[in-house]
Amino acid sequence: MPRLRALALLIVAIVARGGHADVQRQAITCATAQSPAPVADPDLYCIDLLPPLAIDGVGGVARLVPPASPFGIAVSPAGEMLYDVLFDLRDLPAPSALGAYTTFVAWAAAPQMNPLIKLGEVRNGTTRLGRVNLDRFLLIVTAEPTVGAASLANPAALTGRIVLRGTSAAMRMQPHDLAFFLAGLLEQKAATGGGGDHAAHQQAPAHGDASWTQPPMHPDVAMPPAFMSLRPDVAPYRPAPEDAPLARPRELLRLRDGAAIDLVAAPVRRVLFGRTVTMLGFNGQYPGPLIEVAEASTIVVRFTNRTGFETAVHWHGLRLDNRFDGAPHVTQDPVPPGGSFTYRVFFPDAGIYWYHPHHREDVLQDLGLYGNLLVRSREPDYFAPANREEVLMLDDLLVAESGPVEHGREAPTHALMGRFGNVLLVNGEPRWEAAVPRGEVVRLFLTNVSSTRVFNLSFQGAARMKVVASDLSRYEREAWVENVTIAPAERYVVDVRFDAPGDVRLVNRVRAIDHIMARFFDETHELGVVRVSDRPAAPDHGPSFARLRPNASVVADIAKFRRHFDRPVDRELLVTLRAGDLPFPLRPLMSYESVYRNPVEWTGTMPEMDWVATGRQVRWTLQDRATGRENMEIDWRFKVGDVVKLRLVNDRGALHAMQHPIHIHGQRFLVLSVNGVPNENLVWKDTVLLPTGFVADVLVDVTNPGKWMLHCHVAEHIETGMRMVFEVNK
Ligand code: C2O
Numbered sequence: 001m002p003r004l005r006a007l008a009l010l011i012v013a014i015v016a017r018g019g020h021a022d023v024q025r026q027a028i029t030c031a032t033a034q035s036p037a038p039v040a041d042p043d044l045y046c047i048d049l050l051p052p053l054a055i056d057g058v059g060g061v062a063r064l065v066p067p068a069s070p071f072g073i074a075v076s077p078a079g080e081m082l083y084d085v086l087f088d089l090r091d092l093p094a095p096s097a098l099g100a101y102t103t104f105v106a107w108a109a110a111p112q113m114n115p116l117i118k119l120g121e122v123r124n125g126t127t128r129l130g131r132v133n134l135d136r137f138l139l140i141v142t143a144e145p146t147v148g149a150a151s152l153a154n155p156a157a158l159t160g161r162i163v164l165r166g167t168s169a170a171m172r173m174q175p176h177d178l179a180f181f182l183a184g185l186l187e188q189k190a191a192t193g194g195g196g197d198h199a200a201h202q203q204a205p206a207h208g209d210a211s212w213t214q215p216p217m218h219p220d221v222a223m224p225p226a227f228m229s230l231r232p233d234v235a236p237y238r239p240a241p242e243d244a245p246l247a248r249p250r251e252l253l254r255l256r257d258g259a260a261i262d263l264v265a266a267p268v269r270r271v272l273f274g275r276t277v278t279m280l281g282f283n284g285q286y287p288g289p290l291i292e293v294a295e296a297s298t299i300v301v302r303f304t305n306r307t308g309f310e311t312a313v314h315w316h317g318l319r320l321d322n323r324f325d326g327a328p329h330v331t332q333d334p335v336p337p338g339g340s341f342t343y344r345v346f347f348p349d350a351g352i353y354w355y356h357p358h359h360r361e362d363v364l365q366d367l368g369l370y371g372n373l374l375v376r377s378r379e380p381d382y383f384a385p386a387n388r389e390e391v392l393m394l395d396d397l398l399v400a401e402s403g404p405v406e407h408g409r410e411a412p413t414h415a416l417m418g419r420f421g422n423v424l425l426v427n428g429e430p431r432w433e434a435a436v437p438r439g440e441v442v443r444l445f446l447t448n449v450s451s452t453r454v455f456n457l458s459f460q461g462a463a464r465m466k467v468v469a470s471d472l473s474r475y476e477r478e479a480w481v482e483n484v485t486i487a488p489a490e491r492y493v494v495d496v497r498f499d500a501p502g503d504v505r506l507v508n509r510v511r512a513i514d515h516i517m518a519r520f521f522d523e524t525h526e527l528g529v530v531r532v533s534d535r536p537a538a539p540d541h542g543p544s545f546a547r548l549r550p551n552a553s554v555v556a557d558i559a560k561f562r563r564h565f566d567r568p569v570d571r572e573l574l575v576t577l578r579a580g581d582l583p584f585p586l587r588p589l590m591s592y593e594s595v596y597r598n599p600v601e602w603t604g605t606m607p608e609m610d611w612v613a614t615g616r617q618v619r620w621t622l623q624d625r626a627t628g629r630e631n632m633e634i635d636w637r638f639k640v641g642d643v644v645k646l647r648l649v650n651d652r653g654a655l656h657a658m659q660h661p662i663h664i665h666g667q668r669f670l671v672l673s674v675n676g677v678p679n680e681n682l683v684w685k686d687t688v689l690l691p692t693g694f695v696a697d698v699l700v701d702v703t704n705p706g707k708w709m710l711h712c713h714v715a716e717h718i719e720t721g722m723r724m725v726f727e728v729n730k
């Protein structure tokens, strides 16, 4: 009897142990791994690590964690996403059990094993290593003889024994002929008349396609010519008249407290790329007047609408009186063509802000209606000294050989990706130039006013750069940066010192994707040049520039909010898409491409596809996780003095998952964490970029009563639903 019981216990113990091991092995896949903090979508940012057949029982996952960055996302000057890798490994045997080995080493490698990056030693449990800057890569864990052994000393020769391996999500992209196959169907349907089906409808729109200007193809991406026959299902809009006055470069308006000005939105003629085109401007200027005021002042702006659309003017980032926020149907009736509205604009916070229409931004803002507001602090040494200031508005424009590509009259074109321009503009011009003495410190006030493009700016040459401020404040500490990543509607203040004589080019460098060939490639646009002379700067601000300033008053202001940082989330928004009746062949192409989505879609590589989806077919969505309500049905209420922790989740599962710059009106917020990684250098913001599949927690300082909008700042997304209103009561 006792022997039987002992046997039974032994069996139970073996079964339990086996079961336990199974549970452990299951628990360590990306699909099942638990984490107390929110993590980025595992499909894109977690890699299952599996052993070769000969080694059993070992398992692990590797999470891609973006390193801290003042811009929320960490990107190299070349536009590569940067990741640290958080390994979580289980059941690794002793290295000696596998041969003459003493340690395990993790590697990242491009598909052809070149480049090969040695990440470092790993063991059971979690290890954070970095840094990976590859578009697509393998992760490998090898058993190695000793630290300092051949394969460690010479990373080109990986000689250890492979214990675990996995592949990044981008490895799933494969070259495909699907686009050509679908283009064939498109041609067949056109030839047979199509019998009223969708493709045929796209072929022969009611509006007569002769008046649409075909978007230019991307120079580096081959697409089937049949796609060129696709047209949006809205009428093309072109501003009139063609003899509008010639626009002038913007003027600086230094306004005193209480000053009043007129602001007129009207057609202007621009000469761009040697061609005269009709666009829009404020007060006949491009960009609109640069308005400079002192912090805590108020100005009066009499706005008149001479465009063909109803509209209003929004004062982006200002915590002003709700009545003057310029959100049509929320804070005011839209101003009809020919109508006017008087705004009292209050500037409570120093920094760089901007104004733009808040209706059909996809047309009005894209055609040139934007201007900056430069709010001077009352503190004399708010910023460190600089020799000069440059206020730069970054934009892009979609232009074909025959002229600009029209906008949708009844609804936006480019409703999925947003309209990517093929030419980049600085202050409305294709080229920016400055001439500075050697050693000058230049302060750049940057605003991204494009519809959808995230810029990744850097200087090529002898220039050092530090970021000092963003939307509504300075940073807790200044930080050295090599490049500036700026999403639509964001602002950054960056000090640059040009150390040596010569030409320094300002470039936008990103990684573009050719989905058909499953290939990443470099896209570099030159935005301008700084000509640095041999004359030394006077005065020389070199010593103060060399120092990274802490900003004690910002730290003290933010300290008051720290007790809220770790508390539970109050509200959660899922950022997603309801795609309706998409024109053929968009849906099959989107589905195919959705195996991989870049964290940020930097540029438009399929212009002949991107413009066809219109606001009639697409509904971008903010969904309140607690109630399931969406967009304008959401009715959040807060009180002045509330501090609200808001979680933003970008739905990787959406048919066209992409990044969204989320903007909140009339308040300020801190980005507490991205994918659960706490932000160590805080700054007050009004817009945060939420990359594909990312989760961000933001802390909103609710100070300003009224009805305020929260929306995506991609012009085509706000116009196709992605907006909501919350109410703040006293
Ligand atoms: Cu630039 Cu609703 O804002």
Ligand code: CU
Binding pocket: 314, 315, 316, 317, 663, 664, 665, 666
């Ligand atoms: Cu705004």
Ligand code: CU
Binding pocket: 620, 659, 660, 661, 712, 713, 714, 717, 718, 722
């Ligand atoms: Cu969006």
